[in-house]
Amino acid sequence: MNKAFLSLQTLLLMASLGIAQSNTHFSYSLETRAKPAKIWQIWSDVPNWQQWDTGLKSAELLGAFAIGTKGKLIPDKGPKSSFILTELVAGKSYTFKTKLPLGALHVKRYLEEKEGKTYFTHEVWFTGLSKGIFGSALGKNYRRILPEVMTRIREIAER
Numbered sequence: 539m540n541k542a543f544l545s546l547q548t549l550l551l552m553a554s555l556g557i558a559q560s561n562t563h564f565s566y567s568l569e570t571r572a573k574p575a576k577i578w579q580i581w582s583d584v585p586n587w588q589q590w591d592t593g594l595k596s597a598e599l600l601g602a603f604a605i606g607t608k609g610k611l612i613p614d615k616g617p618k619s620s621f622i623l624t625e626l627v628a629g630k631s632y633t634f635k636t637k638l639p640l641g642a643l644h645v646k647r648y649l650e651e652k653e654g655k656t657y658f659t660h661e662v663w664f665t666g667l668s669k670g671i672f673g674s675a676l677g678k679n680y681r682r683i684l685p686e687v688m689t690r691i692r693e694i695a696e697r
Contacts, residue, residue, distance in 0.1 A: 562673030565661035572695035590690040641666025
């Protein structure tokens with residue numbers, strides 16, 4: 539019941555913001571009793587992303603956690619890819635981008651604290667001429683596993 543309510547809340551929030559759920563642009567939000575700093579610690583610890591990202595074999599950041607820093611991702615399936623941190627508000631949000639043929643994959647993670655509760659969101663979108671192709675090829679699976687990924691983050695944060 540709680541998961542369904544949160545999913546409905548997320549859909550309503552996205553609709554109010556003009557963000558429709560599709561395989562080319564989607565997000566998922568959860569509430570946790572953990573403090574925002576704990577979620578931030580998990581998110582910004584790039585070498586340990588595979589602990590909670592079920593589709594990832596390894597991740598590496600080639601420098602400080604800062605705008606413009608590049609990194610590498612090795613998924614469980616598929617080729618190694620590079621990414622770059624494109625936006626950062628320390629302790630609140632960040633976005634990274636992975637180049638794709640004729641497009642890009644963007645991942646934004648952000649935190650909110652309201653009335654003593656922490657809410658965290660993972661948003662994914664594809665851009666460029668190939669966004670429909672990659673939305674179908676990759677987005678469908680990412681969208682399917684995102685609730686599990688977010689639940690794993692919450693479990694780690696609440697330990």
